[in-house]
Amino acid sequence: xxxxxxxxxxxxxxxxxxxxxxxxxxxxxxxxxxxxxxxxxxxxxxxxxxxxxxxxxxxxxxxxxxxxxxxxxxxxxxxxxxxxxxxxxxxxxxxxxxxxxxxxxxxxxxxxxxxxxxxxxxxxxxxxxxxxxxxxxxxxxxxxxxxxxxxxxxxxxxxxxxxxxxxxxxxxxxxxxxxxxxxxxxxxxxxxxxxxxxxxxxxxxxxxxxxxxxxxxxxxxxxxxxxxxxxxxxxxxxxxxxxxxxxxxxxxxxxxxxxxxxxxxxxxxxxxxxxxxxxxxxxxxxxxxxxxxxxxxxxxxxxxxxxxxxxxxxxxxxxxxxxxxxxxxxxxxxxxxxxxxxxxxxxxxxxxxxxxxxxxxxxxxxxxxxxxxxxxxxxxxxxxxxxxxxxxxxxxxxxxxxxxxxxxxxxxxxxxxxxxxxxxxxxxxxxxxxxxxxxxxxxxxxxxxxxxxxxxxxxxxxxxxxxxxxxxxxxxxxxxxxxxxxxxxxxxxxxxxxxxxxxxxxxxxxxxxxxxxxxxxxxxxxxxxxxxxxxxxxxxxxxxxxxxxxxxxxxxxxxxxxxxxxxxxxxxxxxxxxxxxxxxxxxxxxxxxxxxxxxxxxxxxxxxxxxxxxxxxxxxxxxxxxxxxxxxxxxxxxxxxxxxxxxxxxxx
Ligand SMILES: Nc1ncnc2c1ncn2[C@@H]1O[C@H](COP(=O)(O)OP(=O)(O)O)[C@@H](O)[C@H]1O
Ligand SMILES: [Mg+2]
Numbered sequence: 001x002x003x004x005x006x007x008x009x010x011x012x013x014x015x016x017x018x019x020x021x022x023x024x025x026x027x028x029x030x031x032x033x034x035x036x037x038x039x040x041x042x043x044x045x046x047x048x049x050x051x052x053x054x055x056x057x058x059x060x061x062x063x064x065x066x067x068x069x070x071x072x073x074x075x076x077x078x079x080x081x082x083x084x085x086x087x088x089x090x091x092x093x094x095x096x097x098x099x100x101x102x103x104x105x106x107x108x109x110x111x112x113x114x115x116x117x118x119x120x121x122x123x124x125x126x127x128x129x130x131x132x133x134x135x136x137x138x139x140x141x142x143x144x145x146x147x148x149x150x151x152x153x154x155x156x157x158x159x160x161x162x163x164x165x166x167x168x169x170x171x172x173x174x175x176x177x178x179x180x181x182x183x184x185x186x187x188x189x190x191x192x193x194x195x196x197x198x199x200x201x202x203x204x205x206x207x208x209x210x211x212x213x214x215x216x217x218x219x220x221x222x223x224x225x226x227x228x229x230x231x232x233x234x235x236x237x238x239x240x241x242x243x244x245x246x247x248x249x250x251x252x253x254x255x256x257x258x259x260x261x262x263x264x265x266x267x268x269x270x271x272x273x274x275x276x277x278x279x280x281x282x283x284x285x286x287x288x289x290x291x292x293x294x295x296x297x298x299x300x301x302x303x304x305x306x307x308x309x310x311x312x313x314x315x316x317x318x319x320x321x322x323x324x325x326x327x328x329x330x331x332x333x334x335x336x337x338x339x340x341x342x343x344x345x346x347x348x349x350x351x352x353x354x355x356x357x358x359x360x361x362x363x364x365x366x367x368x369x370x371x372x373x374x375x376x377x378x379x380x381x382x383x384x385x386x387x388x389x390x391x392x393x394x395x396x397x398x399x400x401x402x403x404x405x406x407x408x409x410x411x412x413x414x415x416x417x418x419x420x421x422x423x424x425x426x427x428x429x430x431x432x433x434x435x436x437x438x439x440x441x442x443x444x445x446x447x448x449x450x451x452x453x454x455x456x457x458x459x460x461x462x463x464x465x466x467x468x469x470x471x472x473x474x475x476x477x478x479x480x481x482x483x484x485x486x487x488x489x490x491x492x493x494x495x496x497x498x499x500x501x502x503x504x505x506x507x508x509x510x511x512x513x514x515x516x517x518x519x520x521x522x523x524x525x526x527x528x529x530x531x532x533x534x535x536x537x538x539x540x541x542x543x544x545x546x547x548x549x550x551x552x553x554x555x556x557x558x559x560x561x562x563x564x565x566x567x568x569x570x571x572x573x574x575x576x577x578x579x580x581x582x583x584x585x586x587x588x589x590x591x592x593x594x595x596x597x598x599x600x601x602x603x604x605x606x607x608x609x610x611x612x613x614x615x616x617x618x619x620x621x622x623x624x625x626x627x628x629x630x631x632x633x634x635x636x637x638x639x640x641x642x643x644x645x646x647x648x649x650x651x652x
Contacts, residue, residue, distance in 0.1 A: 121345020194377035206367025482555030
């Protein structure tokens with residue numbers, strides 16, 4: 001009944017809207033095993049009647065729709081990124097064996113044409129037999145066609161391997177990047193681009209050249225069989241080409257590295273430009289932004305030109321070496337033929353074989369940069385996947401009640417010596433609410449993040465229902481809590497999806513219940529498309545305050561037991577403030593533990609406890625009234641004054 005009073009104070013509240021609140025209060029069982037919104041079938045209809053639901057609600061069945069119960073604590077398998085990497089690499093290895101077999105066949109069949117030449121000059125011309133010529137031609141045609149088929153098959157397989165690798169590793173990489181980005185540099189997501197690079201390399205001509213190289217000895221052997229002198233010429237020039245390849249690598253490694261580094265800087269800058277497009281336009285920062293991008297891009301291009309110049313030069317040298325080799329072989333072969341040691345056909349055949357033997361070496365030199373890029377990309381992928389902690393499955397605990405224990409928290413951000421939080425300790429019982437106040441920079445946001453486990457303390461523990469956050473199953477923990485960050489970002493999608501945390505299995509009842517609990521249902525109802533309003537990546541068409549209230553509903557989605565709200569009213573008007581106060585009140589009625597970080601004093605009248613943070617330490621903590629009195633008594637301090645005004649208001 002208390003709910004009814006509160007809701008009526010909001011103004012025009014219809015019977016249908018009050019009902020769900022009442023229902024919720026009945027349903028929510030603080031110890032609740034499965035929060036059941038079964039009785040809320042009525043409220044499902046309420047939404048269905050006015051909006052167009054994505055998910056059809058089966059009609060009727062008040063208590064009989066057990067299958068519709070929200071799937072809390074759905075088990076997701078353990079995530080073992082190293083295992084995923086191992087599987088991805090295994091796929092490549094396995095396929096590569098077949099590709100190598102195809103390569104072997106292709107390379108052997110390449111010998112068909114030289115052999116043909118050989119035979120023509122050797123047999124056909126000497127025996128003058130037309131039959132032999134026809135037979136030979138048929139066999140050689142078959143071999144050439146077969147060679148083309150094998151070559152196509154290996155390219156098909158490489159392409160499929162590349163796709164398979166992308167499919168196998170894409171999700172683990174994104175998942176690992178999301179985990180790592182919490183403590184990382186924000187570049188983790190670029191690892192997906194690295195996967196693209198690796199995928200591209202798998203289908204490139206460079207890889208095919210690499211695979212052909214091992215067969216060069218086979219060709220060289222064939223040439224030796226023709227004449228040892230010719231074999232020696234090829235061996236010498238192969239060694240020369242390898243030397244050129246090595247020099248090429250030394251010459252181009254550094255400039256290519258610099259080019260890639262500058263390129264990725266330019267890309268990062270581009271990303272931040274797209275995020276800040278409003279500011280850049282409003283403050284006419286386009287020339288500066290473009291200049292920064294241009295500087296990085298120019299650096300990258302300059303380095304690339306330097307590298308490519310050297311690459312082209314060495315490629316030209318190696319091509320010259322190859323052609324000269326062929327000239328030399330023809331010349332020396334002709335000399336040998338003059339001495340009747342070999343036939344003319346053999347000379348030409350040996351020259352063709354030499355060309356085949358040396359071509360892959362040349363191809364490898366040309367594709368050296370893409371190999372370097374891909375090797376670095378693969379290195380980053382393995383580093384990310386190996387470095388990710390094993391996301392093993394943890395024991396599923398009963399649904400938490402919402403008891404929060406914070407023990408001697410110390411936080412010194414990695415790489416700094418600054419103590420952001422120092423010996424913070426407090427306890428909240430299930431259903432209690434705490435307001436954290438303090439000057440800007442006091443560490444309120446940091447504390448909030450720590451309470452929801454998005455950053456880990458340097459030492460100390462945060463416990464929910466006595467269990468350390470680190471030991472909760474992350475998925476179960478995430479479903480049991482709600483978090484409204486200071487910097488609210490919504491996902492591109494409908495309001496409905498955003499409130500439902502983008503979950504496919506979010507039911508209309510749950511979404512409505514969260515909206516009611518966060519007191520945003522009326523605000524959403526006033527939008528032209530209601531819950532189906534599509535939110536863009538930048539939050540349009542919602543205002544800052546509306547975004548914040550949608551995010552508030554998202555925090556309350558799924559009937560969490562513990563909610564952290566970081567300055568939830570920074571963008572709210574008076575009505576929004578009142579709605580927020582009501583939301584916190586509802587939360588308390590539903591036994592939800594709430595920690596609300598605020599700069600505004602207006603929320604203090606609805607919480608049980610207040611904590612004053614100063615320079616990362618607890619300056620004051622206790623029940624609301626004594627703390628408010630103490631704050632009012634404190635003269636001077638900015639906060640004291642601010643809150644003392646509120647003290648009167650709260651007591652009024
Ligand atoms: N990762 C970090 N590295 C260095 N300093 C940090 C880091 N995170 C927070 N800080 C510092 O901690 C202090 C508290 O920040 P914050 O929790 O955002 O304050 P509040 O929310 O109370 O305004 C600030 O001085 C900030 O510079
Ligand atoms: Mg803050």
